[in-house]
Amino acid sequence: MNDLWNKWRGDLHRKFVKPCKTIQEALKHIPEGVDRGDWEWLVKEHFSSEKFMTRKKVDKLVEQETISRYDKIVEVTQAEPSLSNIELVEKCFGPQRHDHVVCYGGGLKPNAIRTSGSKVELQAKLRESQRENQSLRNRMDEMENEVRMIKEMLQCQQSNTSPPQSSGQTSHLHQMGNQYDHI
Structure with a gap:
């Protein structure tokens, strides 16, 4: 609770007292939710006290x-x-x-x-795994395209051949074509 009070008091000083050139000007700008008497005490007694003013000098x-x-x-x-x-x-x-x-x-x-060092290491491993995963996906896409092209070529060859092939060769070509149907 004390930390909240100190933080709030510091925020009041930063937002309502520091921007003002004089104490009188700061007294005129009463923050919302602060009683006039409390604000006068805070500005005159606390923010203007020597103890408060000497907590820090500019850049020292x-x-x-x-x-x-x-x-x-x-x-x-x-x-x-x-x-x-x-x-x-x-x-x-x-x-x-x-x-x-x-x-x-x-x-x-x-x-x-x-x-921790282990957290940093784990994050690096995760990034590496993600890069590797993307590389493998790209490679798989390329291979699927190649299989599609081979399949199209086989189908084109089968439809363009005029002399009937022996049943062994035909079934072999069908097996090759069917082998890639599931992809």
């Missing part, structure tokens, strides 16, 4: 702990560039809890962004 990190964690992330990324984002987070911040992932906000579960 403020707290020493944040700086050291950032340095560790950069170091690990350079040492092991093949790590996925979740593996990088786990290496720098420790194993993730089941209910959320550090640095990804509320609501996101570790399994949603975890990519």
